[in-house]
Amino acid sequence: MHKILVTGSGGQLGSDLVVALRRLYGVSNVIESGRRVPLKGSGSSIYETLDVTQRPSLDAIVERHQIDTVYHLAGVLSAKGEQQPDRCWDVNINGLRHVLEAAKTFKLQVFFPSSIAVFGPHTPKLDTPQITIEDPSTMYGITKVTGELLCHYYAQRFGVDVRSLRLPGIISYRALPGGGTTDFAVEIFHAALKAKTYTCFVRPETRLPMMYMPDAIRAILGIMQADPSAITIRTSYNLAAVSFSAAELVAEIQTHLPQFTCHYAPDFRQAIADSWPSVIDDAKARADWGWQHQYDLAAIVEDMLEALKTTGV
Ligand code: AKB
Numbered sequence: 488m489h490k491i492l493v494t495g496s497g498g499q500l501g502s503d504l505v506v507a508l509r510r511l512y513g514v515s516n517v518i519e520s521g522r523r524v525p526l527k528g529s530g531s532s533i534y535e536t537l538d539v540t541q542r543p544s545l546d547a548i549v550e551r552h553q554i555d556t557v558y559h560l561a562g563v564l565s566a567k568g569e570q571q572p573d574r575c576w577d578v579n580i581n582g583l584r585h586v587l588e589a590a591k592t593f594k595l596q597v598f599f600p601s602s603i604a605v606f607g608p609h610t611p612k613l614d615t616p617q618i619t620i621e622d623p624s625t626m627y628g629i630t631k632v633t634g635e636l637l638c639h640y641y642a643q644r645f646g647v648d649v650r651s652l653r654l655p656g657i658i659s660y661r662a663l664p665g666g667g668t669t670d671f672a673v674e675i676f677h678a679a680l681k682a683k684t685y686t687c688f689v690r691p692e693t694r695l696p697m698m699y700m701p702d703a704i705r706a707i708l709g710i711m712q713a714d715p716s717a718i719t720i721r722t723s724y725n726l727a728a729v730s731f732s733a734a735e736l737v738a739e740i741q742t743h744l745p746q747f748t749c750h751y752a753p754d755f756r757q758a759i760a761d762s763w764p765s766v767i768d769d770a771k772a773r774a775d776w777g778w779q780h781q782y783d784l785a786a787i788v789e790d791m792l793e794a795l796k797t798t799g800v
Contacts, residue, residue: 490516492554494539494586495561497521499673500600500654500703502662504558507704518552521561537561539582542589549593558598558707559586565604566756567666568627579630580637587641590649597649598711601635601723603696604628604668605653608762615764617725617771624762635722642721650710651723655767658787659700660794668759672697672736676791677800679740679747688754691734694765698728699782699790706778713776720771727767728780729787739788 489512496505496519508517509532520537535548539561548554561582568575583599590597606615607622621632631653641647656669663677664670671687672695678685698706706726710718731739737749772778782790794800 488512488516489556490518490552490554491556491558492518492520492548492552493558493560494520494537494582495559496534497523497662498560499657499659499662499664501560503659503700503704504560504707506661507708508558511708518548518554520548539585540577542585545585545589546592549589549595554593554595556596556598556711557586557590559583560600562600562630563627564665564667565602565625565627565759566668566670568625568630569755569759572626575626576630579627580633583634583637587637587647587649590647591641591645595647596711597638597647598707599634599638599649599651599723601631601651601653602628603653603655603763603767605631605635605723606762606764610764612764613766614768615725615766616768617720625759639722648715649721650718651721652706652710652726652772653723653767654703654726655696655698655728657698657700657703658791660791660798660800661700668756668763669695669697671733675736675740675749676795679744680792680795683744683746684748684750686750686752687733687737688752688756689733689760690753690757691737691751692732693757693760694730694732695760695763696727696730696765696767697787698726698780699787702728702780702782705781706772709778710772710776717776719775724772724775725767725769726772726778727769728782729784730766731784735784736788739784740792743788743792
């Protein structure tokens with residue numbers, strides 16, 4: 488049975504991944520961690536306060552719980568990273584190096600979330616290939632390119648079993664994202680149900696790669712459970728599900744909530760979105776370890792609205 492540490496577990500991805508991992512491996516085998524003291528937590532669930540920029544605390548937790556797998560989700564996202572570039576570099580690069588060093592020392596398997604943010608203005612925007620120009624214009628993107636290269640280096644040089652996906656914008660209802668450029672695609676659902684109106688921070692024609700959380704969780708578990716011989720890419724795999732514009736998302740929500748209106752007030756995040764691809768080619772992930780997405784835009788919108796109404800989040 489695996490002993491798993493999830494860093495940054497209170498974030499959007501962590502909130503769902505921890506539930507899925509606990510279902511698979513048991514509550515007491517999945518240790519959550521983050522910088523804040525937990526607000527909730529009961530029974531046999533374990534939470535450790537951890538700042539990933541502090542290597543000794545990470546090592547102590549790995550040793551104390553005899554961890555063999557780390558899902559390293561702690562990180563500063565694209566929009567926040569432009570406001571706090573030093574912190575973005577510190578958390579994203581030093582945090583990852585500490586995890587990779589711990590992996591080398593304690594023989595851990597590691598998951599590292601990369602992003603479509605590794606791409607930039609000179610990357611082909613349509614059917615972005617696995618291997619192509621990576622010229623990110625954000626500090627976040629720079630840390631993800633560097634992070635991918637670090638993962639590749641630790642895999643080749645030290646045999647660390649690190650696996651990574653270039654995640655698109657993730658849509659989910661359990662926890663709100665924070666500090667990302669694709670956050671509008673989640674905020675819009677909450678606004679549609681509560682205020683019936685939303686002011687979107689990117690233009691209507693802005694088309695980005697997106698994915699529903701259940702698909703993202705299946706992708707993460709899929710790559711981590713794949714036979715090591717199937718993993719031919721140790722930087723990070725392109726991963727895709729759907730691509731839609733802000734206006735197409737609004738129109739799909741309006742098929743369920745006709746009274747919903749959206750206004751557009753692009754801010755600094757528009758330039759970040761414009762620097763990213765619209766449609767990603769993830770053929771390599773599909774061929775190597777059998778990746779397949781399940782949710783299209785219509786299914787995402789239907790499920791999100793239903794879940795938010797039911798859970799009252
Ligand atoms: C962000 O918008 O910063 C993230 C990402 C695409 O990596 N959601």
